[in-house]
Amino acid sequence: MMVTRKSSRKRSVVRKVKGGILYSLCLIGIIIGLVSLAILLYDAFADGLPWLDFQFLISFPSRFPEQAGILAALFGSIWVVGLTAIISFPLGVGTALYLEEYAPQNRLTSFIQLNIANLAGVPSIVYGILGLGLFVEALALGRSVLAGALTMTLLILPVIIIASQEAIRSVPRAYREGAYALGATRWQVTRGIVLPQAFPGMLTGTILALSRAIGEAAPMIAIAALVYVRFVPTGPLDRFTVMPIQIFNWVSLPQPEFRGLAAAGILVLLAVLLGMNSIAIFIRNRYQKRAR
Amino acid sequence: MHAFGARKRARHVREWIIEKLLFASAIVSVFTTLAILGVLLFEAIDFFKQVSILEFFTETRWTPLFKPQHFGILPLVWDTILVTIIALTVAVPVGLGSAIFLSEYAPDRLRRIVKPVLEILAGVPTVVYGYFALTFVTPFLQNFFPEMIVFNALSAGLVMGVMIIPMVSSLSEDAMLAVPQSFREGAYALGAHKHEVVLRIVVPSALSGIVASFILAISRAIGETMIVSIAAGSTPKLTINPLESIQTMTGYITQISLGEAPFGSLEYRTIFSVGLTLFIMVLVVNLIGQWVARRYWKRY
Amino acid sequence: MPSDVKIDVRGLNVWLGDNHVLKNIEVGLKPNAVTAVMGPSGCGKTTFIRAINRLNELIEGSRTTGEIYIDGENIYSKETNIYELRRRVGMVFQKINPFPKSIFDNVAFGPRIHGVESEEELQKIVERSLREAALWDEVYDRLKDSALDLSGGQQQRLCIARALAVNPEIILLDEPCSALDPAATAKIEALMRKLAEKYTVIIVTHNMQQAARVSDFTVFLYLGELVEYGSTKSVFENPKSELTEKYITGEFG
Numbered sequence: 134m135m136v137t138r139k140s141s142r143k144r145s146v147v148r149k150v151k152g153g154i155l156y157s158l159c160l161i162g163i164i165i166g167l168v169s170l171a172i173l174l175y176d177a178f179a180d181g182l183p184w185l186d187f188q189f190l191i192s193f194p195s196r197f198p199e200q201a202g203i204l205a206a207l208f209g210s211i212w213v214v215g216l217t218a219i220i221s222f223p224l225g226v227g228t229a230l231y232l233e234e235y236a237p238q239n240r241l242t243s244f245i246q247l248n249i250a251n252l253a254g255v256p257s258i259v260y261g262i263l264g265l266g267l268f269v270e271a272l273a274l275g276r277s278v279l280a281g282a283l284t285m286t287l288l289i290l291p292v293i294i295i296a297s298q299e300a301i302r303s304v305p306r307a308y309r310e311g312a313y314a315l316g317a318t319r320w321q322v323t324r325g326i327v328l329p330q331a332f333p334g335m336l337t338g339t340i341l342a343l344s345r346a347i348g349e350a351a352p353m354i355a356i357a358a359l360v361y362v363r364f365v366p367t368g369p370l371d372r373f374t375v376m377p378i379q380i381f382n383w384v385s386l387p388q389p390e391f392r393g394l395a396a397a398g399i400l401v402l403l404a405v406l407l408g409m410n411s412i413a414i415f416i417r418n419r420y421q422k423r424a425r
Numbered sequence: 426m427h428a429f430g431a432r433k434r435a436r437h438v439r440e441w442i443i444e445k446l447l448f449a450s451a452i453v454s455v456f457t458t459l460a461i462l463g464v465l466l467f468e469a470i471d472f473f474k475q476v477s478i479l480e481f482f483t484e485t486r487w488t489p490l491f492k493p494q495h496f497g498i499l500p501l502v503w504d505t506i507l508v509t510i511i512a513l514t515v516a517v518p519v520g521l522g523s524a525i526f527l528s529e530y531a532p533d534r535l536r537r538i539v540k541p542v543l544e545i546l547a548g549v550p551t552v553v554y555g556y557f558a559l560t561f562v563t564p565f566l567q568n569f570f571p572e573m574i575v576f577n578a579l580s581a582g583l584v585m586g587v588m589i590i591p592m593v594s595s596l597s598e599d600a601m602l603a604v605p606q607s608f609r610e611g612a613y614a615l616g617a618h619k620h621e622v623v624l625r626i627v628v629p630s631a632l633s634g635i636v637a638s639f640i641l642a643i644s645r646a647i648g649e650t651m652i653v654s655i656a657a658g659s660t661p662k663l664t665i666n667p668l669e670s671i672q673t674m675t676g677y678i679t680q681i682s683l684g685e686a687p688f689g690s691l692e693y694r695t696i697f698s699v700g701l702t703l704f705i706m707v708l709v710v711n712l713i714g715q716w717v718a719r720r721y722w723k724r725y
Numbered sequence: 726m727p728s729d730v731k732i733d734v735r736g737l738n739v740w741l742g743d744n745h746v747l748k749n750i751e752v753g754l755k756p757n758a759v760t761a762v763m764g765p766s767g768c769g770k771t772t773f774i775r776a777i778n779r780l781n782e783l784i785e786g787s788r789t790t791g792e793i794y795i796d797g798e799n800i801y802s803k804e805t806n807i808y809e810l811r812r813r814v815g816m817v818f819q820k821i822n823p824f825p826k827s828i829f830d831n832v833a834f835g836p837r838i839h840g841v842e843s844e845e846e847l848q849k850i851v852e853r854s855l856r857e858a859a860l861w862d863e864v865y866d867r868l869k870d871s872a873l874d875l876s877g878g879q880q881q882r883l884c885i886a887r888a889l890a891v892n893p894e895i896i897l898l899d900e901p902c903s904a905l906d907p908a909a910t911a912k913i914e915a916l917m918r919k920l921a922e923k924y925t926v927i928i929v930t931h932n933m934q935q936a937a938r939v940s941d942f943t944v945f946l947y948l949g950e951l952v953e954y955g956s957t958k959s960v961f962e963n964p965k966s967e968l969t970e971k972y973i974t975g976e977f978g
Binding site: 148149151152154155156158159160161162163165166167169170172173176177180223224225227228230231232235236244245248249251252254255256257258259260261262263265266267270271287290291294318319320344345348349350351354355358377380381384385392395396399402403406410 | 436443444447448449451454455457458460461520530542545552557560618619648650651675678688704711
């Protein structure tokens with residue numbers, strides 16, 4: 134009975150071949166993805182490592198490639214991201230707390246939620262245009278660090294809100310009910326129970342959002358425009374540049390040495406990103422273990 | 426008695442204030458959307474006072490920085506679509522193939538290593554991709570296409586495709602993992618081969634999520650800025666030849682922003698009219714995506 | 726080997742990971758009859774029937790030794806075509822699992838993957854299967870509707886029809902009524918008795934009354950070992966093993 138007839142044996146073979154083809158195609162797909170990443174990183178390292186030295190980190194850009202460095206952009210990035218963190222974290226967490234703990238289930242709340250989801254899909258350059266029209270022009274902040282930070286805040290706010298909401302949702306209902314049963318007010322429960330429990334998740338989400346921000350060039354170009362910056366910002370109203378813009382500038386210059394500088398800048402940027410992501414993952418792992 | 430009363434009132438006031446503060450944060454997000462629309466429309470309306478809408482949508486040349494000035498958005502829109510199509514031809518098969526591999530073929534341990542590595546592709550800043558496109562991909566492709574110019578649509582499109590892979594693969598994989606194991610077992614119990622289970626049961630059941638990932642990839646590609654600004658060029662034109670230099674909407678906005686056109690000039694206002702077009706395009710794509718996803722959604 | 730044995734299990738051992746789930750099972754199951762597989766939770770009933778269509782192999786870390794002969798052929802031999810085996814041995818699951826497709830496409834899925842392409846033939850197969858599963862009269866006018874629109878009992882009968890559509894010889898049912906109400910259960914029990922006229926039916930159940938109602942033979946498993954096998958009448962009225970007696974009288978399980 135199990136002995137298969139000739140025609141169905143042939144069918145069996147055809148089916149097996151089809152199965153093999155699908156598997157191979159999928160395998161090729163994933164290999165392409167991984168290999169592309171490898172080539173990308175190798176290329177950046179090969180081009181950039183020769184130009185990466187201490188002098189590179191402490192110099193300003195220059196017409197002469199040997200003397201050029203990323204100092205202005207590095208500090209500009211730190212200023213913008215730092216200011217963004219200070220503004221966006223409370224705003225994002227506050228919004229998430231409101232939506233999860235306070236908001237009634239009505240049309241307005243659904244609208245706000247839907248709106249946030251939509252904002253997450255808006256291209257970053259549109260945020261740059263927004264910042265240009267609103268912060269630089271209308272609020273007359275000029276092309277300053279503050280305008281850049283405010284723009285960046287609006288850009289990453291949806292990400293922080295969504296991540297914080299997830300963190301808040303993961304706090305078990307049982308904890309809240311226990312607190313309410315003792316006669317606590319909503320804010321007492323939120324501040325005493327929910328916030329501490331959700332805090333690591335919120336922090337992780339924010340750091341990841343900020344690490345995205347530090348790599349964003351498009352919105353900052355719209356705000357900062359000027360690309361040849363030979364100074365470090367000393368206040369929030371100063372002009373500035375950030376690392377992605379500096380890299381962009383160098384890569385756009387025709388001389389091959391500047392390509393090398395661009396690659397070196399990329400390595401610095403990737404190092405900062407790696408650092409930030411590692412901190413975020415470390416926090417997440419450390420507090421996930423404790424929750425167990 | 427009175428002491429309790431006073432404490433209770435103070436607590437109530439405090440609770441009320443806190444709630445209003447938190448509500449104010451939430452309103453910031455609504456404000457953002459209104460501000461985007463406001464800024465874009467405000468300046469764009471001024472723009473359209475000087476340039477007719479008809480010319481904007483039907484003229485086939487975009488030369489605001491040259492004399493004679495033409496303000497036809499078609500070349501920018503078309504070039505954006507061209508690059509997006511190229512990106513999708515990379516991202517869709519590779520992303521979907523990776524998703525199927527990770528969800529249906531890879532053993533758990535392999536998946537736990539490979540999936541985060543693939544995610545790294547999503548974390549690389551787009552300037553790095555732009556650099557890669559210009560300094561590696563273009564010279565590499567010029568070996569095969571000697572007539573290819575340094576700035577071209579193909580390199581930018583291919584690299585953009587690589588950047589989008591994790592978007593397609595992650596969401597599709599999540600959709601496939603959500604398909605209950607009992608469906609697969611039912612199919613295996615009927616004597617199905619693995620690829621039949623995958624292609625006839627898992628993928629159709631996960632279609633809603635898979636299509637959603639495609640739509641997300643499209644809207645991401647349309648809005649992408651740095652790769653095209655670095656590697657695609659600054660000459661908008663209506664062409665189907667990907668080896669030529671082109672300019673997307675986002676590429677143009679970058680170019681004009683760097684040029685520091687004086688505030689209030691017509692050239693400056695093009696930022697907003699192009700920006701508005703871009704915003705609407707992305708919005709329409711996202712809405713189509715939501716509609717399509719709902720239509721294909723299989724409940725289980 | 727006696728010719729009235731359809732499924733001959735010899736020295737069957739199954740490990741799921743480190744867990745030795747089935748220990749040296751030896752039994753001969755008869756054709757054209759309903760055999761109930763009984764025992765307390767965790768005794769290996771599901772693993773046992775999944776060994777007959779080799780579905781255990783879908784589980785990572787599973788290992789099987791021993792032989793199972795169906796009509797004299799060892800299904801664990803290297804030459805066995807596992808896909809053909811699964812066509813010959815149909816399975817209905819405890820967790821009712823119609824595909825998220827139309828009623829028609831659910832039943833037609835099996836024949837389609839095994840090579841039937843003509844729409845006319847598929848129509849015939851679908852009707853025959855649905856009739857055999859006692860579902861045709863309830864769905865004949867809405868075959869294109871989603872299977873998920875059916876009630877629980879109807880969905881389970883649909884799964885039976887789906888299994889019948891590929892012309893099996895053996896039908897395995899894993900606690901098919903555990904999610905159903907008494908009325909739906911009664912329908913399926915009647916269906917099983919009818920199916921036994923044509924097929925070999927093996928049903929896993931933890932419901933003793935159901936086993937007594939429905940089956941001709943009973944296998945009693947305890948902690949992975951086969952404790953007793955015989956006609957249902959004799960196992961229930963005259964159990965040979967003390968363990969069986971304890972289980973039947975409800976002392977445990």
